[in-house]
Amino acid sequence: MSSELALLNNYLIVGAMLFGIGMIGFLSRRNMIVMFLSLEIMLQGVSLSLVAWGRFHNDFGGQTLTLLIVAVAACEAALALALVLTLFARRDRLDITDWQLLRESNQPPYYDEPQPAAPPVRRDQPLPRLPVAGVRPETSPDETDYRPEI
Amino acid sequence: MTIETLLILIPALPLVGALLSAALGPRVLRRQSHWPVVVAVVASFLASVVLAFQVQRDVEKLPTDSQGFERVVTLWRWADLRMPPSDASLQPDHSPSGEGTSFRVDVVLRADPLSAVMLTIVTCISALVAVYSVGYMHGDRGYWRFFAYFGLFVFSMTMLVAASNLVVMFVFWELVGLCSYLLIGFWYEKPAAAASGMKAFLVNRVGDAGFLLAMFLIWTFFGTFHLHSTWSDGTLVQRGVIDQAMTSLGAAKTLGSHSAPIAAICCLLMWAACGKSAQFPLHVWLPDAMEGPTPVSALIHAATMVTAGVYLVARCLPLFAACRVTDLVALVGGGTALLAAVIALTQNDLKRILAYSTISHLGYMFLALGTGTLAGLTAAMFHLATHAFFKALLFLGAGSVMHATGGVTDIRRLGGLRRRLPVTYLTFLIGCLAIAGVWPLSGFFSKDAILQVVLNRSASGEDAELYRTLFATAMFGVLLIDFYMFRPFFLVFHGAEKLPPEADGRVQESPGVMTVPLMILAFGSVAIGAYFEWTAGLARFLAAMPLPSRWRELHAGELAASVQTVPLGRISAAVTLVGIALAAAVFLGRRSKAAGLARLMNVFGLYSLSYGKFFIDPIYQWLIVRPVRGVAWLAALLDRWAIDELVDVVGWTPKWLGAALRPIQNGLTPFYALAMMVGVLVLIVMLLM
Secondary structure (H helix, E strand, C coil), X not given: CHHHHHHHHHHHHHHXXXXXXXXXXXXXXXXXXXXXXXXXXHXXXXXXXXHHHHHHXXXXXXXXXXXXXXXXXXXXXXXXXXXXXXXXXXXXCCEHHHCCCCCCCCCCCCCCCCXXXXXXXXXXXXXXXXXXXXXXXXXXXXXXXXXCCC | CCHHHHHHHHHHHXXXXXXXXXXXXXXXXXXXXXXXXXXXXXXXXXXXXXXXXXXXXHHHCCCCCCXXXXXXXXXXXXXXXXXXXXXXXXCCCCCCCCCCCEEEEEEEEEXXXXXHHHHHHHHHHHHHHHHHHHXXXXXXXXXXXXXXXXXXXXXXXXXXXXXXXXXXXXXXXXXXXXXXXXXXXXXXXXXXXXXXXXXXXXXXXXXXXXXXXXXXXXXXXXXCCECCCEEEXXXXXXXXXXXXXXXXXXXXXXXXXXHHHHXXXXXXXXXXXXXXXXXXXXXXXXXXXXXXXXXXXXXXXXXXXXXXXXXXHHHCHHHHHHCCCHHHHHHHHHHHHHHHHHHHCCCCEHHHHHHHHHHHHHHHHHHHHCCCCHHHHHHHHHHHHHHHHHHHHHHHHHHHXXXXXXXXXXXXXXXXXXXXXXXXXXXXXHHHHHHHCCCCCHHHHHHHHHHHHHHHHHHCCCCHHHXXXXXXXHHHHHHHHHHHHHHHHXXXXXXXXXXXXXXXXXXXXXXXXXXXXXXXXXXXXXXXHHHXXXXXXXXXXXXCCCCCHHHHHHHHHHHHXXXXXXXXXXXXXXXXXXXXXXXXXXXXXXXXXXXHXXXXXXXXXXXXXXXXXXXXXXXHHHHHHHHHHHHHHHHHHHHHHHHHHXXXXXXXXXXXXXXXXXXXXXXXXXXXXXXXHHHHHHHHHHHHC
């Protein structure tokens, strides 16, 4: 019995380590592909602990769930990589901080290094105006009484 | 037609006319917008005449010991609120058993001699002024608007007169005030007209507050709003305010605690009447109301609406007499009569002179009512009728002058118009003679009736001294009438011809649609007084009013035996003639005499006092308007800088909170992930603990 428990402990420790490594990777890296890999590692950590518990309880539920996770993870990987590819195609960079558009509108964007100042807007050039066109609409003389501005 | 049908038709017709004018005027009728209202008001007048004759016929068939003639028609039940019987504190003190628990307001119209007389006067003057307005307002931009307001006013005024119930009366009391406001401010582009309308409305509101308070007291003490008792098939359904008050005062024998609330009610009603009828403390709005079109001044501010106060006091006169508030009424009336007459002496605006003369004559009516007798009531109503005719005539004459001269009312800028405006000249002369009281024009008889009742009252009874003083005041006022009426008359129509530049040199007589009403009114001013005096019709007619029997017995003998100790008629006629002669001497010759008289009077500051209208407007300005404005300024300051800020703080709090939390929405995915991890960790730690 105690060996079973020791085995479970070992599995769980490995699973937790995988999860922790994945989490640290996810939080500390900005490369989208590496972040995605870290995410997969976290998922595997969880899957491993599920399998361990399933064996400990003599129940196939854990392994079934793990198979499901593998299937879902495959789909998710396809989707996520497609997204990463699209984002990469837009900026030619994989840095996640290039995509901050969901911040509050009045919050300053985060940059690693100071950006060059924007060129000043020239105000001396007036905007083009359209010439007055058309005929003056007809107004009844009664209307001018109570709407003197027309 | 039955009395009931007529009673409904009289107010309903002008209302329909007003609605038609308002609906069809701007697009369909345009320059013909007067037709619905003129036809409706004339029809209403005819209905009133028929009503008056039917009432008179029924009055003559009355048995001698009857309570008086009245006929009521209930239109609909307006309010019926039942109070829970357990709530004893809300129940009136003196209510008959079981009656006081429900607050019931019926819209009831009544026909009795007083309302029949009043309806006839109101609709008669309205019809004539409506016809006159067709000429006077011709070509005005708001032609249909004028006639819509006009019809609404006639409807409100006839309802006010016919209402049997104080609540309904109050509604129409307010509605005539509204019509007055709308018509004074008819030319609202003129700042003076808009301000005058507002002033009239506000001053009237001050008076109306008295009416409201009086109604509260009446409900508290009598549990009904009907002035007269309600009868059904010879059985008493509900006892009216006057009956209840007379009973409770009669039971008390002496004037004590029972009379105090009734006296308070009467004082408040008098305050309301002062507001509507422009008596002393609240008279300031009427001269300014002359900014409105002249037909409006003639109808509303001379003949009809301003007499509503007189009518109200006349209706409640037994109450006033029972608790001796009549002294107050007489004092206010006599004082105002003199005050306004003195002011009228020196004004230079023709319409303002007429306005002060109206205030003065309304004062005479209140003075007559102040005697608290049936004869006094008759004299007041008599003067009300004759005054309606000659004052409407004078105003319409002034309007005719304005029509001819392009709206100039300053008598110093006019002169010698008698050759150019012969009809206006003659009718204005008749009006002046009638108001001055030259025998046998109507003013002579009605003024004489008032002087007679005041003299009778001063012969005996309580406060005889007061009435003696008031009689002397009234007699002096008669002399002043000649002066202030003939001064503008001589200046405008006699002397060297002076035409203002506004007239453009084209001063000519007004069209027939304006002169014919003038002639009819002139005929009325000549004839109506003599008719009523020599047939004694009005006195007998009004004696059949439903009045408490106790009061009726008290004054039954007075009508027949008016104490003729002095030949009053001759004295007042002589005073009148002397006054006219003096006025002619001063104003007909060289102008220097008038200026000299003014200088002489100014030795004691009398001239400036009169010219400055006794400085009542500035006094009100400093005592009431400025302090109120100061308080309003303070309140505005408090509102803007304290209350507004507090409210804003409530709105700003979420804003500030949001601003404080906003930096965490920075759009950086790693940051979100970290926040989520930390959150999960915190949750786990909390779960494990």
